[in-house]
Structure formats: structure tokens, C-alpha cells
Amino acid sequence: MATLAPSLSACPACVAAPAAEALADRRAEKEAGLVLSLPTAHCAVCISDVERALVTMPGVRSARVNLTLKRVSVAASSDVMADTLIARLKSIGYPAHELDPGLLSATETDKRGRDLLMRLGVAGFAMMNIMLLSVAVWSGAEAATRDLFHWISAAIALPTLAFSGQPFFASAWASLRARRLGMDVPISLALILASSISLYETFASGHHAYFDAAVSLCFFLLAGRYLDYRSRAAARSAAEELTALEVPxxxxxxxxxxxxxxxxxxxxxxxxxxxxxxxxxxxxxxxxxxxxxxxxxxxxxxxxxxxxxxxxxxxxxxxxxxxxxxxxxxxxxxTSLHRMADLVAVAESAKTRYTSLADRMARAYSPSVHILALAAFSVWLYLTRDVRLSVNIAAAVLIITCPCALALAVPAVVTAASGKLFRKGLLIKDGTALERLAEVDTVVFDKTGTLTLGAPEAAGLGGHPREAKEVAAALAGGSAHPLSRSLSAALSADGIIPATVAAIREVPGFGVEGEWNGQSVRLGRAEWVGAEPAAGTATYLRIGSGRPEAFAFTDRLRPGAEEAVEALKAAGKRVILLSGDTEVPVAQLARELGITEWRSGQRPEEKASRIAALQDDGAKVLMVGDGLNDTAALASAHVSISPASALDAARVASDIVLLGQDLAPLSDAVRIARQTRRRIKENFGLSFAYNLIAVPIALAGLATPLIAALAMSTSSITVSLNALRLK
Amino acid sequence: MEMLALLIPISLFLGGVGLVAFLWTLKNRQYEDPDGDANRILGTDYDDRPKS
The missing domain is CATH 2.70.150.10 (Calcium-transporting ATPase, cytoplasmic transduction domain A)
Incomplete structure (x- = not known):
């Protein structure tokens, strides 16, 4: 999979220049519009509800929902503000966020994907036509008819290969210039050799022409590459969306x-x-x-x-x-935010690059294929002194060994797996993340914002007198402070009706005060109310000159945290909690979740060095964290996950983003990752097994275009079907 | 065998028509929102005429 990546980026030539101007124009027009993210849209009714609601608003020219990306693009006159559109959508039940269109433009005009799709389509149509002619040849067309069919095949195949094969040629050329032997070198060699041999055979009215094999090879390889590109692009556009959420x-x-x-x-x-x-x-x-x-x-x-x-x-x-x-x-x-992000960049570049399974495979594969083909050529030349026959056999070896199944083996599985994980709310940002996740044996969690929601919740309300609760409810209702809001929500859920408190006034930075039954009442910070500060998060209430009451808060667990930790422990992983928070809340949470290894008061460097120490001992660490204090740890871990609520620096540093609130998909992710790796290995096994049968046939000079076509299609299809078995 | 003179051009022409249609859909950005397109056929909007 990673072998395919450089070929895409190292291929500036295939990013078509024509129509670039038209696209640029269209983009300029798009940027004038507004783009909103619609995380909850999922069906036909959502589409028409949203579009209808937006189009009836004054100043809106058009609105178009893209359900795949869960976005709506709105063309409107410049005085229409995103806030009014968001308010309108909220009123009909669709939460929306504004996205920064400047950051999204790259995915909007997705030239590279369309370019690959175009080449894939051309190869597909050419393949169908040539196959049609080849079937006639295989079923026994003779002499002049066969030659005619070969000529027509050549007329279709050569221009098709020249067009559709460009991504392979370009990247093979790039890797040759860098003095490397990538997977694209044998591919290009097979394509060029097969078509020139077939052309020569056609001239000499020979029996065998490999035009169909060359074109279908090209088609299957492009299909693998397109799948690979799609899963990459989906991850990238969602990652961009996360960045674009914070309109700066x-x-x-x-x-x-x-x-x-x-x-x-x-x-x-x-x-x-x-x-x-x-x-x-x-x-x-x-x-x-x-x-x-x-x-x-x-x-x-x-x-x-x-x-x-x-x-x-x-x-x-x-x-x-x-x-x-x-x-x-x-x-x-x-800003310190950016300096932290720079630190992460340093940590990242220091990290040893992971070699993916596909990379390792390609490294062994390319040289052996070349050697095999060369050996076939020399042995047959030595035995028969027939150059034409020897070249034919060498070409057959190259075509048969060509990595159709190998090229589909990884992308097909990764596409299936990342689609599955996306539906569970996990976004894979890096192609090798799944492979690395499969190796994990130690999981390190951050506390605030990761295992907990980072939002306080009132605890132990039963211990307060009813009167105090009524006054507290009234005072808390008059403030937007998170503790007040949480307290007021908890009290009203308890059925407390707020007392009538007059002259409620918020004193920023301290609390809320008012008058109740002729006494002054205060709810807020300990020193302002005149109370002894207790351990842990609390807010204090004082009625008149009475004894202050402390309302304690705990940080609420993220839903699914317990299940995730339990499932990970059940799967035999070592679970560790590293937090920057003070000892009391960390110890309490660790006890609650049954985590025996925990440390509190960790500074960012300490977290990172702890992970480095674990990895030096041979552990493969999965880091789950959300804060800026976690970013260095996220970057240095073997693989990392952050929730979507994390700061963008943390999300950038991590390989996988958790889109929902729930942590439970975490253990699913580890399970699916292991399955993915198993399927990839099975796929490699399948393509090897097929080579084991087909290569001796080719070496013996018994391969015909029919055998090549059969072997190629069956191996590609088995590999794709095996990928779909992923559960 | 004489039929070939007719059938081959016809098959090539039909293949070509398919290819041109594919390129046209690509140019019209019809592959940008597969999920949305699958759902839009269920909606009742613009049933009487295409959306302009």
C-alpha cells in the first residue's frame, strides 16, 4: 500500500493540465459560497429537509447536500451569514458547523481521483472489447481471421496502454531515477514487453498475442490503485474537515x-x-x-x-x-500552541518509519521477478537458440507473475476495513495505522477529555438540605459557568424547584450572588464565599451567615470507557493511565476502571519519555489522548488515537480519530486491525499459491494468453472476495 | 464470416458509445456523492422535472 503512495505523489505528469483553468474558475466560484458540516445527515429525508429549508431562506441561491461527505454547500449573496443558516438548520433538528472553505478546496476539485478513474474506465472499456475478440481467437479462429483480430486488438490496446499505463510508467521512471526498484518497474516492464512482443507476433502472424493480458493487467492494477486512493482521500477530507471546524x-x-x-x-x-x-x-x-x-x-x-x-x-x-x-x-x-505543534513535528520525524507489509513484500518481489524472467530467457535461449521463443517465454513469466493480486491484496482489505471502522465512528488517517494497531500490546490512556468527558458533573447531591439545594438551583441558573450549568441541570433532574432569589448578579471570576428571604446568598469560589476549600472540584454556597455548603463535582466518564478498558484487558493488553491531573481524581478514576498502573501529575515530556521507555522494552504502545500535553506522547507512540473533541494539534499527531463520543469502538478497532492484518497475509498467501502453480507453467513455455487471462482474473477476484470477508 | 465486417465495427462503436458516456458522467462530477445519489432517488423532490 505504501509502495503505491509514492507513485501517486511522484507522478506530477499524470495530473492533467488541461481543464485546469476551468477548474480554477469553478473553485473560485465555490469559495464564494458557504460550506457547513452536517454530522447527523444520513438519509433521503435529511437531504430534502435541509435543502428545502435553506433554499427558502432569503438571499440563498442554491443548496446542495453531499451525503458522502456529510456536508452542504450553499451559494448565497454575501450578506447571508453562516450563523443564520446554522440557526435555521438547528431549528429543524440538524446540528451544523461552519467549515472553512479555503481549507476544503483541495478535496472539492479532486483532480487526481478523477484522473485515475478516467484511466480506469478507459482500460475497462478497452479490456471488454479486446476480450471479446480474444474469445474468438481462443475458440479457434484461424489464419487471416486471427490476424485481423490481433490487428484490431493492437489498435485498441496500444493507445489504451499509452494512456492508462501512464501512472505506472511515470512512477517506474521516477523510482529508476532514484536508483530504486519499485513495484512499478516490473509492472511497466511487463506492460511494455507484452505489447511489443504481441505487436511483433501480429506482424509475423503468430499464434499468441497478449494484448488482452496487458490491458486487463493494467485495469486490475488501476482498480487497486483507485481503491487505495479512495480510502486515502476519504480519510484526508475528513481530517481536513476537523481542521476546518475551527474557523480562525x-x-x-x-x-x-x-x-x-x-x-x-x-x-x-x-x-x-x-x-x-x-x-x-x-x-x-x-x-x-x-x-x-x-x-x-x-x-x-x-x-x-x-x-x-x-x-x-x-x-x-x-x-x-x-x-x-x-x-x-x-x-x-x-503562540505556545504552535510551538507545541512544532515539538510534535520534531518528535514525529525522529520516529522510525514503519515499513508496511506491502513495502516489505515489494522489496522482495521486484528483484526476484526480474531474475526469474531473465533466467527463463537465458535458459530457453541456451536450450533452443531461438530468440523469439525465449523472449515470448520471458514475457509470459513477467505477465503471469505480475502483481495483480499483490496490488489488490492490501488496498482491497484496507478499503473494507476502513469503511467498517468509519461506520463505527473511527477515522483512519494513515494507511499503515491498521497494521500498526494490530501489533499493539500496551495501551496508554490520558485522563481528562479522553477517559472522561472533561466536563464536571455534580455528585452526592443527596447530602444537602432541600433548602440549600433550592437556593443553589436559583443561583446556578443565573450563570453560564460550566459548574453552575452542570449543577443546575443535576438539581432540576432531581426535581428541585429553584427558590425565588432576587437581584441575582454574576461576579466574573468569583461566582453568583443574590438575595433570598432578606439574606444575602452566594454561590462560587471557596475564598469568595468564605469556606475552607475541599479536595477536588467543588463550588460553595453560603446562605446569610450560615455554614457554607460544598457541592462536589466529579468528571463524568466518557461513555464506553469502562467497556473499552475491560475489553482491552480481556484481550490481554496492558492498560496504563498517565494524567497531568492531581493524584486524588486520577486514583479514583483508576480504581473505578480497574486500572492498576497509573501515574498522576505527568508533564508532557514525562508522558513522552514514559512511552519511549516502554517501547525500548519492546512494547508496542497505543496512546489514546486528547490534550496538547499528550501530543508529544501521541507522536512518539507506535500508533495513536485521539477523540474528535481534541485540539487539532493532538488530532494531527494521531493516526486514528474517534469521531463520536463513545470510546467503545476502541476495542473493535484493535480487533478489526488484527483481522485486517490476517486477511492481508492470507491475500499474500493466495497470490503466492497462484504464482506457485502458474510460474512453472510459464517457465515450461506452456502458458497461452488464455491461461494468463484465467489465472489473472481468478487470483484478483479471490483476493477481493477474501477482503470482503472482513467482519 | 462476412458478418464480421459488420459486427466488429458495430461492437467497437457500441463500446465507444459506452466509453463516451462514462467520460461524460465523469466530467459532470457524478461520482462525487455516491451515498447521496443512492438516497436521492427515494426523495419526492423534482419528480416531475429534473432539477435545473
């Missing part, structure tokens, strides 16, 4: 006016307003305002940190309660 904009404040600008336009010294709930777009210093910030994505801490004038904040942190005015200290590539 910031609210810049200049001369008392606010304007929304792209982050790229910000410079050091600018002032930026960050609303509660928004992510810091840049590194900066708080100039005005008080709030709390959530650093869990960067450090793994679950407790929010207070921020006031003078606090330094980093890009990627989330502002929780009050609006903040920042002065930019670093923007764009200079």
Missing part, C-alpha cells in the same frame, strides 16, 4: 470599535476581546476583566484557574465566565 477568527478591538478579523491578521500589541465560552485565539496578557479559564486541553487540569488583570493566557485555553480584554503577546506561528 478573533474579535479585535481598535479605537473603541470591535471588528471580527482572521487570526492571521493579528500582530503583537493588538487588543482582542474574548467572550465567555470562547477559546483564546492568541497568547496574551489580560488587560481588563476577571474570569476563570479552563486549561484542561493544555495541561490536563480539571479545575478552572482564576484570571484577572495581568494574568498571562495561552492560545487554546477556554475563557469561562467573564469577558476578557487581551493584549496580544504572540500570534499565529509564535
Amino acid at each position: 477568527r478573533a474579535t479585535k478591538v481598535a479605537g473603541g470599535e470591535e471588528a471580527v478579523v482572521p487570526i492571521a491578521e493579528l500582530v503583537v500589541g493588538d487588543f482582542v476581546r474574548v467572550r465567555p465560552g470562547a477559546r483564546m485565539p492568541v497568547d496574551g496578557i489580560v488587560i481588563e476583566g476577571a474570569s476563570e479559564i479552563d486549561r484542561s486541553l493544555l495541561t490536563g487540569e480539571t479545575l478552572p484557574v482564576p484570571a484577572a488583570t495581568g494574568t498571562a493566557v495561552s492560545a487554546g485555553e477556554v475563557n469561562l465566565t467573564g469577558p476578557l480584554l487581551l493584549q496580544v503577546t504572540a500570534a499565529g506561528r509564535e
Whole structure:
């Protein structure tokens, strides 16, 4: 599979230049429109609902849903904002996110895929026609008729090969120039040798012409390559979509006016307003305002940190309660977020490159095929002194050994497996990820945001007096702080009706206060309420001058976390928990999930070096993590998975992205990966078995075009069917 | 055998028509959303006329 990759990228010639201008025009037009992601769209009703809803909105010219990519592209006049479209879709029950069309344009005009498909189609049609003529020859057409059929076959096959074979020729040429012997060299040699021999035989009115074999070889190989390309493109476009989810904009404040600008336009010294709930777009210093910030994505801490004038904040942190005015200290590539991403790039380049099964196979395969064909030629030349016969036999050997089954063996299985995993909500970003996943024996988890949702949930509500709960519900309802929202949701689920509290006021960075029955009531931080801070996450309520009540929170487990850990342990994997959080919550979670090996307070470097140490001991580590503090660990692990809610740096560093909330598919992924590797090996076995039978026939000079065609089709079809057995 | 003179050009012509049709569908971007196309035939929109 990886052998096929360079051939695609090393083939600038086959990216057709014609129509490029037309495509560029069309792209420009597309970029003027809006692209929304529609994660829940799945059926015909969704398509017509969404399109109808959007088209009836003022200013919208057209809307087209792409169900394969789960996206809708909208052409609208420039005053239509994405937010109004999203609100409209939400009102009819379809959550939508805006995507950055600039980042998506590469998949929109997918030239390389269409180019391969065109060559595949041409080869397919030519193959059908030539087969039709060949059947007549095989069933006994004689003399002039046979020659005529051969001539017609040649007239179809030669232009077809010249066109459809280009990807192979180009990449064979590229690998020869790099002094390597890739899989495409024997392929190109077989194509060229078969067609020139057949042309010569046709001139000499010979009996055997291999035009049908050459063209069907080309067709099957292109099919393998197209499958490979498709699974790659699907993964890439979804990965792009994840990146494009965060439309990089910031609210810049200049001369008392606010304007929304792209982050790229910000410079050091600018002032930026960050609303509660928004992510810091840049590194900066708080100039005005008080709030709390959530650093869990960067450090793994679950407790929010207070921020006031003078606090330094980093890009990627989330502002929780009050609006903040920042002065930019670093923007764009200079931010700590990007510096972390650069660290990851370094870790990645240091990682030893994994050689895929297909690569290893191709390395052994190419030289042996050449040697075999050459040997056949020399032996027959020595025995018979007949150049024409010897060349014919050498060509037959090349055609018969040609890796149809080998070229389909990996892509067919990987396509089937990644389709299966995609339906389960896992996105394979790297072609060799499945093979590496199959080897895993140790699984390392991060805590916050990976095993847990990173969102606090009120715990132990039963221990509070009803009165306190009623007041707390009223106060919590008046704030958008995550703890307040979670508390208020938990209380209303408990059937608590909020008390009537007057003059509710949020004090950013501290809490909420109000008046109840003539007493002042406060809900918020320990020191502000006047309480002893307890261990773990909690918010405090004080009624009048009474004793403060602590409402404790726990981080909720991600759904499926228990099942995933259990299934992994049952499968004999060593499960380890490494967290940046403090000891108490980590120990509690480890106990809850039955993980015996855990460490708390881990810094990013410690996580990475722990994984390196494990791998030095011969372990194959799967890292599952989401935060920036995990990125180095993700990059250095044998294979890595991150949830879609992770920061993009973490997603970029990982090989597989978990699209849903649920962790349960994790164990399925490991199981499917093992199955995939087994199927790939079986496929290699099948193609070897077929070679074992066919090669002696070819070496003995008994191969006819009919035998070649039969062997080629049966082996390709068995290999594809075997791939489909994947469950 | 004389039939060949007629049948071969006909088969080549039909194959050519198929190829041209394939290239046309490719140019019209009809392979970009296979899932959507499979579902769209079930919808009731534009049943009376093609969507312009």
C-alpha cells in the first residue's frame, strides 16, 4: 500500500493540465459560497429537509447536500451569514458547523481521483472489447481471421496502454531515477514487453498475442490503485474537515470599535476581546476583566484557574465566565500552541518509519521477478537458440507473475476495513495505522477529555438540605459557568424547584450572588464565599451567615470507557493511565476502571519519555489522548488515537480519530486491525499459491494468453472476495 | 464470416458509445456523492422535472 503512495505523489505528469483553468474558475466560484458540516445527515429525508429549508431562506441561491461527505454547500449573496443558516438548520433538528472553505478546496476539485478513474474506465472499456475478440481467437479462429483480430486488438490496446499505463510508467521512471526498484518497474516492464512482443507476433502472424493480458493487467492494477486512493482521500477530507471546524477568527478591538478579523491578521500589541465560552485565539496578557479559564486541553487540569488583570493566557485555553480584554503577546506561528505543534513535528520525524507489509513484500518481489524472467530467457535461449521463443517465454513469466493480486491484496482489505471502522465512528488517517494497531500490546490512556468527558458533573447531591439545594438551583441558573450549568441541570433532574432569589448578579471570576428571604446568598469560589476549600472540584454556597455548603463535582466518564478498558484487558493488553491531573481524581478514576498502573501529575515530556521507555522494552504502545500535553506522547507512540473533541494539534499527531463520543469502538478497532492484518497475509498467501502453480507453467513455455487471462482474473477476484470477508 | 465486417465495427462503436458516456458522467462530477445519489432517488423532490 505504501509502495503505491509514492507513485501517486511522484507522478506530477499524470495530473492533467488541461481543464485546469476551468477548474480554477469553478473553485473560485465555490469559495464564494458557504460550506457547513452536517454530522447527523444520513438519509433521503435529511437531504430534502435541509435543502428545502435553506433554499427558502432569503438571499440563498442554491443548496446542495453531499451525503458522502456529510456536508452542504450553499451559494448565497454575501450578506447571508453562516450563523443564520446554522440557526435555521438547528431549528429543524440538524446540528451544523461552519467549515472553512479555503481549507476544503483541495478535496472539492479532486483532480487526481478523477484522473485515475478516467484511466480506469478507459482500460475497462478497452479490456471488454479486446476480450471479446480474444474469445474468438481462443475458440479457434484461424489464419487471416486471427490476424485481423490481433490487428484490431493492437489498435485498441496500444493507445489504451499509452494512456492508462501512464501512472505506472511515470512512477517506474521516477523510482529508476532514484536508483530504486519499485513495484512499478516490473509492472511497466511487463506492460511494455507484452505489447511489443504481441505487436511483433501480429506482424509475423503468430499464434499468441497478449494484448488482452496487458490491458486487463493494467485495469486490475488501476482498480487497486483507485481503491487505495479512495480510502486515502476519504480519510484526508475528513481530517481536513476537523481542521476546518475551527474557523480562525478573533474579535479585535481598535479605537473603541470591535471588528471580527482572521487570526492571521493579528500582530503583537493588538487588543482582542474574548467572550465567555470562547477559546483564546492568541497568547496574551489580560488587560481588563476577571474570569476563570479552563486549561484542561493544555495541561490536563480539571479545575478552572482564576484570571484577572495581568494574568498571562495561552492560545487554546477556554475563557469561562467573564469577558476578557487581551493584549496580544504572540500570534499565529509564535503562540505556545504552535510551538507545541512544532515539538510534535520534531518528535514525529525522529520516529522510525514503519515499513508496511506491502513495502516489505515489494522489496522482495521486484528483484526476484526480474531474475526469474531473465533466467527463463537465458535458459530457453541456451536450450533452443531461438530468440523469439525465449523472449515470448520471458514475457509470459513477467505477465503471469505480475502483481495483480499483490496490488489488490492490501488496498482491497484496507478499503473494507476502513469503511467498517468509519461506520463505527473511527477515522483512519494513515494507511499503515491498521497494521500498526494490530501489533499493539500496551495501551496508554490520558485522563481528562479522553477517559472522561472533561466536563464536571455534580455528585452526592443527596447530602444537602432541600433548602440549600433550592437556593443553589436559583443561583446556578443565573450563570453560564460550566459548574453552575452542570449543577443546575443535576438539581432540576432531581426535581428541585429553584427558590425565588432576587437581584441575582454574576461576579466574573468569583461566582453568583443574590438575595433570598432578606439574606444575602452566594454561590462560587471557596475564598469568595468564605469556606475552607475541599479536595477536588467543588463550588460553595453560603446562605446569610450560615455554614457554607460544598457541592462536589466529579468528571463524568466518557461513555464506553469502562467497556473499552475491560475489553482491552480481556484481550490481554496492558492498560496504563498517565494524567497531568492531581493524584486524588486520577486514583479514583483508576480504581473505578480497574486500572492498576497509573501515574498522576505527568508533564508532557514525562508522558513522552514514559512511552519511549516502554517501547525500548519492546512494547508496542497505543496512546489514546486528547490534550496538547499528550501530543508529544501521541507522536512518539507506535500508533495513536485521539477523540474528535481534541485540539487539532493532538488530532494531527494521531493516526486514528474517534469521531463520536463513545470510546467503545476502541476495542473493535484493535480487533478489526488484527483481522485486517490476517486477511492481508492470507491475500499474500493466495497470490503466492497462484504464482506457485502458474510460474512453472510459464517457465515450461506452456502458458497461452488464455491461461494468463484465467489465472489473472481468478487470483484478483479471490483476493477481493477474501477482503470482503472482513467482519 | 462476412458478418464480421459488420459486427466488429458495430461492437467497437457500441463500446465507444459506452466509453463516451462514462467520460461524460465523469466530467459532470457524478461520482462525487455516491451515498447521496443512492438516497436521492427515494426523495419526492423534482419528480416531475429534473432539477435545473
